Amino acid sequence: MIDWLFSPLIDFGFMRRALVAGLALSLVAPPLGVFLTLRGMSLVGDAMAHAVLPGVAVGFLLAGFSLPAMSFGGLIAGLLVAGLAGSVSRLTGHREDSAIASFYLISLAAGVMLISMRGSSVDLTHVLFGSILAVDSTALWLIVSVSSLTLIVLAAIFRILVVECLDPLFLRGQGIRGGAVHGLFLGLMVLNLTAGFQTLGTLMAVGLMMLPATAARFWSKRLEGLMGLAIAIGMISSVGGLLLSYHAGLPSGPCIILLAGIIYLFSALFGRYHSVFARWRRRVQPMLPPDAHG
Amino acid sequence: MDEPNTLLTLESLSLAQGNRMVLEGIDGHFEAGTITALVGANGAGKSTLVQGIMGELRPVSGRVDCRVPNARRAWLPQQLALDLTFPMSVEELVMSGCWPTHGSFKRYGPTEYRRGQAVMQRLGLQAFEHRPLGELSGGQRQRALLGRTLMQEAQLLLLDEPFANVDAATVEVLIEVLQDMAAKGAAIIIVLHDHDQMTRLADRILHLERGHGTWSTPARVGGSPSTAETLA
Numbered sequence: 433m434i435d436w437l438f439s440p441l442i443d444f445g446f447m448r449r450a451l452v453a454g455l456a457l458s459l460v461a462p463p464l465g466v467f468l469t470l471r472g473m474s475l476v477g478d479a480m481a482h483a484v485l486p487g488v489a490v491g492f493l494l495a496g497f498s499l500p501a502m503s504f505g506g507l508i509a510g511l512l513v514a515g516l517a518g519s520v521s522r523l524t525g526h527r528e529d530s531a532i533a534s535f536y537l538i539s540l541a542a543g544v545m546l547i548s549m550r551g552s553s554v555d556l557t558h559v560l561f562g563s564i565l566a567v568d569s570t571a572l573w574l575i576v577s578v579s580s581l582t583l584i585v586l587a588a589i590f591r592i593l594v595v596e597c598l599d600p601l602f603l604r605g606q607g608i609r610g611g612a613v614h615g616l617f618l619g620l621m622v623l624n625l626t627a628g629f630q631t632l633g634t635l636m637a638v639g640l641m642m643l644p645a646t647a648a649r650f651w652s653k654r655l656e657g658l659m660g661l662a663i664a665i666g667m668i669s670s671v672g673g674l675l676l677s678y679h680a681g682l683p684s685g686p687c688i689i690l691l692a693g694i695i696y697l698f699s700a701l702f703g704r705y706h707s708v709f710a711r712w713r714r715r716v717q718p719m720l721p722p723d724a725h726g
Numbered sequence: 727m728d729e730p731n732t733l734l735t736l737e738s739l740s741l742a743q744g745n746r747m748v749l750e751g752i753d754g755h756f757e758a759g760t761i762t763a764l765v766g767a768n769g770a771g772k773s774t775l776v777q778g779i780m781g782e783l784r785p786v787s788g789r790v791d792c793r794v795p796n797a798r799r800a801w802l803p804q805q806l807a808l809d810l811t812f813p814m815s816v817e818e819l820v821m822s823g824c825w826p827t828h829g830s831f832k833r834y835g836p837t838e839y840r841r842g843q844a845v846m847q848r849l850g851l852q853a854f855e856h857r858p859l860g861e862l863s864g865g866q867r868q869r870a871l872l873g874r875t876l877m878q879e880a881q882l883l884l885l886d887e888p889f890a891n892v893d894a895a896t897v898e899v900l901i902e903v904l905q906d907m908a909a910k911g912a913a914i915i916i917v918l919h920d921h922d923q924m925t926r927l928a929d930r931i932l933h934l935e936r937g938h939g940t941w942s943t944p945a946r947v948g949g950s951p952s953t954a955e956t957l958a
Contacts, residue, residue, distance in 0.1 A: 601803055606796050
């Protein structure tokens with residue numbers, strides 16, 4: 433068993449790099465996912481994951497499989513979509529999620545079109561689904577740097593995010609405009625999606641953000657608990673999925689996300705709060721007779 | 727000319743929601759230590775006025791002159807405006823009232839936690855201090871929100887129907903705390919519907935009707951709102 437767990441990591445450099453990349457992403461993506469779920473923006477993460485595609489495509493067309501170029505392109509595209517959606521929402525009064533949905537679809541179509549015009553279906557598959565086992569030193573540095581930066585910024589704006597999630601008016605009453613905080617948060621999300629696309633692909637990078645976060649909600653009612661559990665689930669999924677992928681000869685990205693998905697399903701069935709089992713167990717208790725109250 | 731203890735002045739204030747003019751030519755002075763009830767039928771513009779005072783709405787004409795710094799302005803929204811599924815405990819909500827002094831970075835110290843405990847004790851919240859907001863009754867939640875305001879040491883407090891969906895015991899606690907805050911120099915503006923609560927709590931009443939405001943005292947508005955004495 434120990435050999436099954438550790439030998440791939442000891443024997444192969446690409447497995448060690450993949451492990452560090454997975455753990456670094458698991459440290460910051462799930463807490464972002466927790467805030468997304470709390471802000472009622474679960475599907476916005478998915479939309480933004482699609483929105484980065486044209487930027488990644490432009491990076492790919494200009495510099496080939498260069499992670500910095502593709503990540504930079506993805507970041508610009510993601511921020512552009514977030515900014516445009518926010519502007520349209522403010523100017524028209526429409527909800528921001530509908531504006532994001534519209535822009536991400538335009539963005540996705542543009543990205544697929546760009547890659548199809550100049551690349552092959554293999555290239556498209558690589559961008560869409562990633563390859564964690566192909567993470568080189570440059571990619572690893574980029575992922576670790578993004579994770580470190582995200583961790584620092586998230587710590588700095590943590591209290592503002594919490595207050596803004598619960599009661600935006602309180603924050604505005606203190607003279608702080610929620611729009612800047614919201615923009616910074618969306619920026620962090622886009623940054624992490626672009627860092628994660630090399631390992632998991634643009635379509636599945638959001639999985640490591642959302643599945644641990646949604647699974648954690650079945651186990652904790654406290655914010656610290658949600659964050660800690662989501663990180664733990666993300667890390668277990670990354671390490672477990674990586675080893676499973678190595679031993680079973682399966683693609684690594686889907687293994688990681690499917691493992692996170694299995695943990696989510698288990699949590700939804702047997703979690704401590706609001707799960708199917710918890711609801712079944714919470715039967716109505718008969719009232720005590722008056723004299724039993726003492 | 728404003729009185730020296732005037733904390734908020736409205737001068738010919740007109741406010742609109744989109745293209746629809748809601749309030750026109752509202753005047754008034756809000757002094758330290760006074761409680762003003764904001765009354766009117768649904769759609770009369772009570773929430774619009776509160777938004778205007780809080781700076782959420784830009785005046786179409788006229789102005790809002792507030793001498794209270796942002797940090798000491800508190801706004802107690804209707805409970806429905808809050809996300810009750812948010813995983814926050816009563817203590818965490820109350821402690822978030824330290825924002826004016828601690829902002830986003832400064833750690834809460836023993837002094838703040840002791841103040842928080844005292845506030846929760848005063849509001850009868852100590853038994854629930856670790857309970858998530860989503861598991862509280864309407865009255866307990868309203869006490870917790872007022873606790874945040876007490877921690878904030880607010881000088882200008884706006885409350886939107888604070889007694890709606892709240893039990894009688896909580897109404898008594900809230901009235902007592904609000905009167906105490908006013909006695910310590912806060913200016914309180916409170917959206918109310920209940921005549922009895924208005925009589926007990928308010929020093930003055932701003933009655934909004936068809937986009938215009940009329941000032942009166944609780945006794946007079948009880949007798950005849952239409953002939954209320956104009957004070958401002």
